[in-house]
Amino acid sequence: MRSDLNEIAQIDQYLFRQFTEEEGKRFEARLLMNDALVEKVEAQRLAHRLIRLYSRKKERDRIEGIYRQLLEEPAFAHQLKTIFF
Amino acid sequence: MTLQYDDPIIELYRESFPDFARMVRRMGGSLEEAKDSFHDALLIYLEKGKAGKLQLHSSPRAYLLGTAKICWLHTQKKGAMLSLPEGFEAATPEDPDTEEREQKLLDSLQKSGKKCLELLKAFYYDHCSMDHIAGRFGFKGRRSATVQKYKCLEKVRKEIKITEIYAQ
Numbered sequence: 001m002r003s004d005l006n007e008i009a010q011i012d013q014y015l016f017r018q019f020t021e022e023e024g025k026r027f028e029a030r031l032l033m034n035d036a037l038v039e040k041v042e043a044q045r046l047a048h049r050l051i052r053l054y055s056r057k058k059e060r061d062r063i064e065g066i067y068r069q070l071l072e073e074p075a076f077a078h079q080l081k082t083i084f085f
Numbered sequence: 086m087t088l089q090y091d092d093p094i095i096e097l098y099r100e101s102f103p104d105f106a107r108m109v110r111r112m113g114g115s116l117e118e119a120k121d122s123f124h125d126a127l128l129i130y131l132e133k134g135k136a137g138k139l140q141l142h143s144s145p146r147a148y149l150l151g152t153a154k155i156c157w158l159h160t161q162k163k164g165a166m167l168s169l170p171e172g173f174e175a176a177t178p179e180d181p182d183t184e185e186r187e188q189k190l191l192d193s194l195q196k197s198g199k200k201c202l203e204l205l206k207a208f209y210y211d212h213c214s215m216d217h218i219a220g221r222f223g224f225k226g227r228r229s230a231t232v233q234k235y236k237c238l239e240k241v242r243k244e245i246k247i248t249e250i251y252a253q
Contacts, residue, residue: 005239054191
């Protein structure tokens with residue numbers, strides 16, 4: 001794997017706390033001396049937030065789709081109607 | 086959206102939601118509120134299941150009803166003492182500026198690399214194995230799927246950097 005991809009893999013290990021204690025300390029020492037690496041770590045942290053945001057939106061759309069589909073079932077729709085109306 | 090009728094979530098929804106809706110109605114809530122809280126709870130249930138962190142002490146239905154009730158009480162500001170499962174912030178509003186910034190970034194990513202987002206979702210959110218991902222996305226094997234995963238993460242990182250530079 002390309003060395004920059006290896007670095008991405010290492011940042012993942014750091015963000016997901018998959019390093020051993022010693023590896024973690026070594027990585028944090030590199031962070032202290034390397035501003036560019038700090039920037040990459042922060043961008044990757046944000047990337048993971050965006051992946052989660054995207055994934056949750058897709059999952060919520062799927063759940064909404066199930067609700068709309070169930071509303072087309074007369075028995076289900078009738079149950080809700082008797083509860084709220 | 087096409088639904089898969091063998092999806093067990095549909096059956097779980099069908100058999101649980103009316104009881105939860107009844108509970109919310111008794112507590113003075115609306116159908117919309119019941120649905121929103123139920124969807125939050127279902128999301129928690131699905132996410133924990135995918136991450137292998139779902140510890141059921143009763144049936145999935147009982148878990149779902151209990152979690153949905155906590156979510157609803159949270160929306161009514163009555164649930165301050167009840168905590169949502171660890172790491173779950175879907176029901177908690179974000180800082181509006183952060184939310185707007187992240188949404189803009191996501192919009193631009195969706196335009197430029199939907200396939201990458203789907204691959205990253207499969208690994209980081211759905212917790213699919215690399216073998217499964219290789220098969221689904223047409224890679225030779227787990228090694229090339231792994232390389233592609235990191236290339237996609239690199240692409241997202243670059244997109245973040247470009248968007249941030251333009252925003253400044």
